[in-house]
Amino acid sequence: MNRLSQFLIISITASLVFFSLPFFESIAYAKSAREIDASVDTALDRFHKEVFGAKDMFAKAKGILVLPHVIKAGFVLGGEYGVGALRIKGKTVSYYDIISGSLGFQLGGQVKDIYLLFMNDSALRDFQNSDGWQAGVDGSVALITIGADGSVDTTKTNQPILAFVLGQKGLMYNLNIEGSKFNKIVPE
Secondary structure, rough: OOHHHHHHHHHHHHHHHHHHHHHHHHOOOOOOHHHHHHHHHHHHHHHHOOOOHHHHHHHHEEEEEEEEEEEEEEEEEEEEEEEEEEOOOOOOEEEEEEEEEEEEEEEEEEEHHHEEOOHHHHHHHHHHHOOOOEEEEOOEEEOOOOOOOOOEOHHOOOEEEEEEEEEEEEEOOOOOOOOEEEEOOOOO
């Protein structure tokens, strides 16, 4: 085995151990429905305060999946995990988690809130009826950017599924939810 191969194996192993600790800690700690709902409420309040026009967009949505405090970490290999709630007309109807893995140039970690807005009944129904819905495979998701003044980039807001990622803390090179898998869960 040459030195480069040894270096890569050691680097990958060390990064997996170091960066995955918060990831596995969040998996091991099963949240109750009440805890998830409280986190979702806080994330929604923050979104409405930081994003101009959010109330109008949320009012048009048929359903909103909110995943607060999604943890993503990576060094060549990456992983992401979080739990949240699907709300229809302001009420929680079910709970979901997000899981993804990636391989490629990435370094760092972050905590973020993810909001998926289902803008029509068909997109919402397809999401709810799926067994492990995958972004980009089972449905195309338009990632919406937010300007420095909190305004929404409206060029993509006519899509059936809109995604917002807010509150990033930490440095992460790639920002993408394509390939992320959403699974229905039953909290404690």
